Amino acid sequence: xxxxxxxxxxxxxxxxxxxxxxxxxxxxxxxxxxxxxxxxxxxxxxxxxxxxxxxxxxxxxxxxxxxxxxxxxxxxxxxxxxxxxxxxxxxxxxxxxxxxxxxxxxxxxxxxxxxx
Amino acid sequence: xxxxxxxxxxxxxxxxxxxxxxxxxxxxxxxxxxxxxxxxxxxxxxxxxxxxxxxxxxxxxxxxxxxxxxxxxxxxxxxxxxxxxxxxxxxxxxxxxxxxxxxxxxxxxx
Numbered sequence: 001x002x003x004x005x006x007x008x009x010x011x012x013x014x015x016x017x018x019x020x021x022x023x024x025x026x027x028x029x030x031x032x033x034x035x036x037x038x039x040x041x042x043x044x045x046x047x048x049x050x051x052x053x054x055x056x057x058x059x060x061x062x063x064x065x066x067x068x069x070x071x072x073x074x075x076x077x078x079x080x081x082x083x084x085x086x087x088x089x090x091x092x093x094x095x096x097x098x099x100x101x102x103x104x105x106x107x108x109x110x111x112x113x114x115x116x
Numbered sequence: 117x118x119x120x121x122x123x124x125x126x127x128x129x130x131x132x133x134x135x136x137x138x139x140x141x142x143x144x145x146x147x148x149x150x151x152x153x154x155x156x157x158x159x160x161x162x163x164x165x166x167x168x169x170x171x172x173x174x175x176x177x178x179x180x181x182x183x184x185x186x187x188x189x190x191x192x193x194x195x196x197x198x199x200x201x202x203x204x205x206x207x208x209x210x211x212x213x214x215x216x217x218x219x220x221x222x223x224x225x226x
Contacts, residue, residue: 043205047217059213102208103151105164106163
């Protein structure tokens with residue numbers, strides 16, 4: 001069974017940093033593209049970043065470019081999102097999702113709240 | 117830019133059939149596969165349809181997806197409505213390296 005478990009969310013002040021992690025199991029992690037998708041309170045879904053299976057191809061939404069960094073550790077089966085210079089409008093549930101052109105599997109999400 | 121538009125809400129009675137539309141603009145809906153995600157209140161999204169009309173294992177055949185080139189839209193049809201189908205539903209497609217999501221449709225089972 002595919003499992004994706006996010007961690008690292010919490011309350012942070014504007015301008016602060018957080019590092020999200022996604023631990024995976026049940027599939028060959030190194031073979032799949034991975035993504036971070038967020039959902040602001042009461043809003044829709046937005047893919048903020050993706051990384052190819054080898055880590056060579058990386059995408060960022062314009063809204064996070066220059067502030068967020070995605071990475072992966074294929075040996076550990078883990079995905080990461082380093083979030084710097086956080087803003088109030090980054091407040092959202094962040095989901096880890098497996099897949100290249102669609103989210104075949106989703107984690108349960110981790111809540112990031114940016115507030116003074 | 118390719119965009120997907122969904123109705124804000126739909127409703128139906130238990131046992132009935134509802135259809136949720138997802139209309140493309142700025143490109144052809146048929147150019148790339150469309151997926152549908154179900155999100156129950158307080159839960160993460162799950163995939164109910166992928167590649168326009170394929171159901172993941174465990175998704176009942178009450179859920180079906182289709183593409184209509186003439187209206188440039190995708191549809192999710194849920195038959196034999198159940199109370200547990202009450203959720204938000206999102207369509208999603210992609211273009212080059214971009215994912216686009218519809219704004220979501222709230223399904224109420226009356």
